[in-house]
Amino acid sequence: EAQVTQNPRYLITVTGKKLTVTCSQNMNHEYMSWYRQDPGLGLRQIYYSMNVEVTDKGDVPEGYKVSRKEKRNFPLILESPSPNQTSLYFCASSPRGPTDTEAFFGQGTRLTVV
Amino acid sequence: GDSVTQMEGPVTLSEEAFLTINCTYTATGYPSLFWYVQYPGEGLQLLLKATKADDKGSNKGFEATYRKETTSFHLEKGSVQVSDSAVYFCALSGTTDSWGKLQFGAGTQVVVTP
Numbered sequence: 391e392a393q394v395t396q397n398p399r400y401l402i403t404v405t406g407k408k409l410t411v412t413c414s415q416n417m418n419h420e421y422m423s424w425y426r427q428d429p430g431l432g433l434r435q436i437y438y439s440m441n442v443e444v445t446d447k448g449d450v451p452e453g454y455k456v457s458r459k460e461k462r463n464f465p466l467i468l469e470s471p472s473p474n475q476t477s478l479y480f481c482a483s484s485p486r487g488p489t490d491t492e493a494f495f496g497q498g499t500r501l502t503v504v
Numbered sequence: 505g506d507s508v509t510q511m512e513g514p515v516t517l518s519e520e521a522f523l524t525i526n527c528t529y530t531a532t533g534y535p536s537l538f539w540y541v542q543y544p545g546e547g548l549q550l551l552l553k554a555t556k557a558d559d560k561g562s563n564k565g566f567e568a569t570y571r572k573e574t575t576s577f578h579l580e581k582g583s584v585q586v587s588d589s590a591v592y593f594c595a596l597s598g599t600t601d602s603w604g605k606l607q608f609g610a611g612t613q614v615v616v617t618p
Contacts, residue, residue, distance in 0.1 A: 394547070423605065432508075432593060432608035433548075440604065448605055480547055488606045489536050489598035495547030 392417045396481050396496035403471055403503055411466045411499050413481035419494075421484045422464040423448070424456065426477040427498075433480065439464055440487065471503045506531040506601040510594050510609035517584055517616050525579040525612045527568075527594035535596035537561075537570050537577040538606065542591040551579075551592070584616045 394415045403409055415422065423438035425448075435448030439458040453475055455467040464483075468475060479499045485491040511526040529535065536555045540548040552561030557572035566581045577594060591613045595606040 421604075425608075430610050432610040433606070434608075435605040438604050446604065482548075487597070487604055489603075492550045492553075493540075493548075493606060495549065497545070497547050 392494070394481055394483050394494050394496040396479075396499050398499060399497065400500050401502070403501070405472055405503055406470050409468050409471060409501075411468075411479060411481075411501070413464045413466065413496060414462050415464075415481075415483040415494070416462065417483065417485075417494065418461065419483040419485050420461070421487050421491075422458065423482045423488070423493075424454070424464070424466050425480045425482065426450065427480060428477055436466070436479075471501075473503045475501065476503050477501060506535065506596060506599055506607050508594050508596055508607055508609035510592075510612050512610075513591075513613035515612060515614045517614070519586055519616055519618055520583045521616075523579070523581045523584045523588070523614065525592055525594075525614070527577045527579065527609060529575050529577065529594075529596050531575075531596055531599050532601060533599040534572075535602060536598040537568070538595040538597070539566070539568055539577070539579050540593045540595060540606075540608075542593065542611070544590070548593060555598075584614075586616050586618055589614060589616045 424436040425433040437456040481496040539551040552563045554561040554570035594609040
């Protein structure tokens with residue numbers, strides 16, 4: 391089944407403890423991206439990647455890191471999480487960019503930083 | 505920068521009622537326009553899209569027409585079902601400002617009661 395898989399689905403952590411949210415897609419898509427969803431703000435892009443080893447900042451990249459060492463995986467790294475990073479996170483992928491081709495989203499990771 | 509404005513929810517309807525969700529946008533250039541839907545506990549999925557002025561996107565009984573003169577992309581469905589209860593996001597992409605991303609509105613929650 392074609393899908394975008396995020397792990398974990400739920401995570402509660404403490405301020406300053408490094409964490410990684412994994413994202414994997416099995417559709418051989420070139421493009422991958424991370425968004426965060428907050429009430430009243432919709433989804434905002436954190437980082438995106440047009441291909442392996444190519445990443446770029448989105449609208450809200452502060453406090454996050456990403457890497458794209460292989461096509462299928464695009465992990466999101468929070469080196470020192472803070473409470474303002476409490477949010478619902480979505481990974482997305484598409485064959486090229488999201489303008490020309492449908493974006494497929496994972497089920498989301500709900501992160502709480504205390 | 506580019507932005508998308510949606511009507512606030514929640515919108516509560518009875519089954520078989522007519523649904524309209526207003527969406528207007530501000531963009532430099534000529535964006536592609538999208539409606540994505542998020543069912544409870546799931547990621548977003550593409551509902552419909554339009555890539556140029558006067559295009560009509562349609563899917564699952566939903567329709568939206570790209571109106572360049574009013575910078576709008578309102579979503580409509582003639583007869584909603586309980587299964588249409590979800591959060592609906594209007595989005596744009598494809599301009600210089602929104603290259604590589606989907607620029608989302610805040611989302612509109614729709615609740616359909618039997």
